Amino acid sequence: MVTNRVDQLFAFFLIGLGCYIVWTGFEYGYKRDTTPGPGFFPVIVGTVIVALSVVNLLRSLSGAESFEDSMELSEILKVAVITLGLLGVVLLTEYLGLTIAVSLLMLIVGFTANPSHERGFLLRLLPLCIIFPLFLKISFGTFLDIPIPVGIFGL
Amino acid sequence: MEIFSLLFNGIAEATAVTTLLATAFGAIIGLIIGALPGLGPTAGVAIMLPVAIGFGGVPALACLAGVYYGAMFGGAVTSILLGIPGDAPSVMTVLDGHPMAKKGEAGRALGMSVFASFFGGMIGLLGLVVLSIPIANAALAFGPTEMTALMCLALSLASVLGGRNPFKAFVALALGFWLGMVGLDPIAGPIRFNFGFIELFDGLDFPVIAVGLFGLTAMYTSFGSEVKKEAASFKYSNLFPRLKDAISAKWVLLQGAVIGVFVGVLPGVGATSATMMSYALAKRISKNGDQFGTGVPEGVAAPEAANNSASYSSMIPLFTLGIPGSATTAVMMGGLLMLGLQPGPLLFSNNGDFIWTVFGSFWIGNLMLVFLTLLLTPLLASILFVSTALLYPAVFATVIFGVFAIEYSMSGVFITILAGIFGLILQKLDYPPVPLILGLIIGPMLERNIRRTLIQSEGDLAVFVERPIALTLFLLTAIVLLLPVLKRLLNSRSKPVSPDPAQEIQSKT
């Protein structure tokens, strides 16, 4: 049931997005002299999104389309934790540098996938989280000559 | 034939030790860069340009080209094993390659991609060597009008990729079109839908979106299901490539390679569109077309044959006419200039020996890559035996570094994260991701070429039917679109009681 509700909300969101695209399209200029302007395609595409999303919304409300809930709460939590970790990398790179930020992310992902304190696992995960980012730093930064952001620790 | 004696001379010349080493070096680097999520042939060739130029002469160009076609081989690896497109032209490989890997057939899928890449490469090379001049001239006949018609045909072919609910498929396609509009509009000049971010002026990088939409989403969903799966269910025999697959997919391979040659040669179209057309056509003509997307070897064969033959044929306009038709060949043209060569119609007559030796190195490089990748296949496929808790941290780390390297900025990483979440929502709500990706690639080309055509014709729509090539392509489009409808009509007349189940599935999609 939850998924059905999400589906309807998403269709509703798409209707809003479509309206925005159409609106902006008209602002960009639907036509220019004899040819389609920069807003021509946005108007068409926005209209298609609105029209079809209305269909989808109606189908879902009428029960023509329905979903069984396919995600468990634990799964959603895992996705949320990892997404926060990823966003953390984007925010922390400026201070910690990409290498250390990625190292932290690896820890988060590792423990999210396998929340255990088992010795054998820790002995493999922890070295990996240190060595692998350094390996990436060297391959991308040194070998491919890409300026990898460096943080306050000089790494 | 004279051409073949020139070519054999070229191959013989290309066995010089320095050229061989440069070819191998380029091919291996290309393989790795292609396999890294996000980084593709353009980035690879650009990154290796300064190094390769240092080799001078033939080895320099052999190395650069090696990076290019090596990347086409390598892109499939991450697509198949992890569901993360290694680069733009391997997005379609994800569709069947990753499901095969999930079924435990990673080696078989990788093997198919190697055979397909090799076969596509051979056909592409044949086109490059034998037919380059007529093909290049034919490509010139494709102006904006013809391109518009071709894009329409591509979209009509791809209408089979929509999935279960056509309404949602079209919404996804429209969303892809819209995302393709973000950034500078090259026709009229304004910046569209950038929400005030300077990072979006140049538009959304295709790999940035594709890695999020396919790669991150695949990893997110597998957190629920795959962790529980026992690796022991994998059979060792499935770690190895099977030549039988390639033989039974021969027609799919051939059509993919031929599409690759013709689409790859068109300026501004590129290998990614070729893979989409090839995959869509293969789904239509193959006997088990309705199983495409669930993990069938033909679904790997079609795009991989197309992208490799396109990588060679996109060099045709560069070498015969001096026209760089894609971002990658534009960088290669920069390489030619740095080597003191002037690309143009006179390149062959002025530097014939040079060019034939470079072509020779392509054949050698293509062979090298086959042996290399076939040897690596079991090793790569066994990556899936590594437990998720150790594999995924490393994969996430590589994705971040790879996406950062595309634009040298964290904003790309941020967009990938958004695309990943968005992809998860789409998947859970049954919006297919393929039409979105299709819209993102084809949309800008369609929009720009329609507008170019109408600028040329001063708004007169008649040009679309006045030009013979465009008219032919539009007629083909109409046939492709109407065929399923006609089939259904005929079926319902002749067999009103129980329609063929296979037909039923096809007409539904």
Place this chain on the structure above:
Amino acid sequence: MNCFGLSTIRKATTATGLAMAASLLVATAEPAAAEYPEEDIQMIIPFGVGGGSDTLARTIANVIAELELLPVSIQPENRPGGSGAIGYTSVAEERGNPNVIATVSVSFFTTPLRGASPVSYKDFTPLAAISISPYIMAVASDSPLKSLDDVKSAGRLTTATVGAVSDPSLLAALTTKALDVKIDPVPFDGEGEALAAALGGHVDFVFMNPSEVLQQIEAGAMRPLAVSTANRISVLPETPTFKELGYDIEHAQLRGLVMPADVPAEAVAYWEGILKQVADSDAWREQYIERYLDEPAFLPSADYQKKIEEMNSGYKSLMEELGLL
């Protein structure tokens, strides 16, 4: 390293053209007082690796290193994104810092004009321009257009440009005015596509740099009608200029370097000296001019400043006509 010859900035300020000779003469007499440059020079390239701007910047850096003109080294760094806005902004933010340089490209003007960048040409100090990239008006060899007179009497023509705001579209606008002929620019996504459109007869003519079109002309696939520079160019001595033919069209891209605003005058003069030596060197001629078929030139800071202002107003009026401003 010839640090001595380079340390005497003040002398070099007096006469740019003679900068090198002067500094060499006094180098031994006057020991280094105000050492410049002390730090490595950061060269920001606001575009990705492998493109035209990248090649230009790295070639300048190479030539300077090869000729050992600087006591320090130049560190090229790509900062792509935002049509140049990200890279140029990062340079402009270093206001007063004479250890940052960048090359000029079309986006240097057009991105700020769109209001898409927080900085504009006023936030930079031009150092010098060291070559000119001319534009050739060319048609496919089977085109009925044989001369500018044919163009003038054509009524309506199309031309392939790269993007809506670019040098070729600016030139198309100038041609429309000067020849009183309707020209519709059809923007393509790259030089290759534009060239293909011209060769395939999908547009009537193109404006292109010699490096893009000269090979086609030599092979007989295309025919030049006129060049956009003040004087005829060395690679096409037979082709007249627009001015010779009586049309007031002159526009070419200058290849030069800029620094952030408010850098010391000494630094500007110092770099004028360095760039003069680059422009005069064989290495520059071999590695850039001959390879990319540019015309050799040297414009000192003040002249280059004037040109930059002229070009900016040129793009501005083009963008006003296109309704982008």
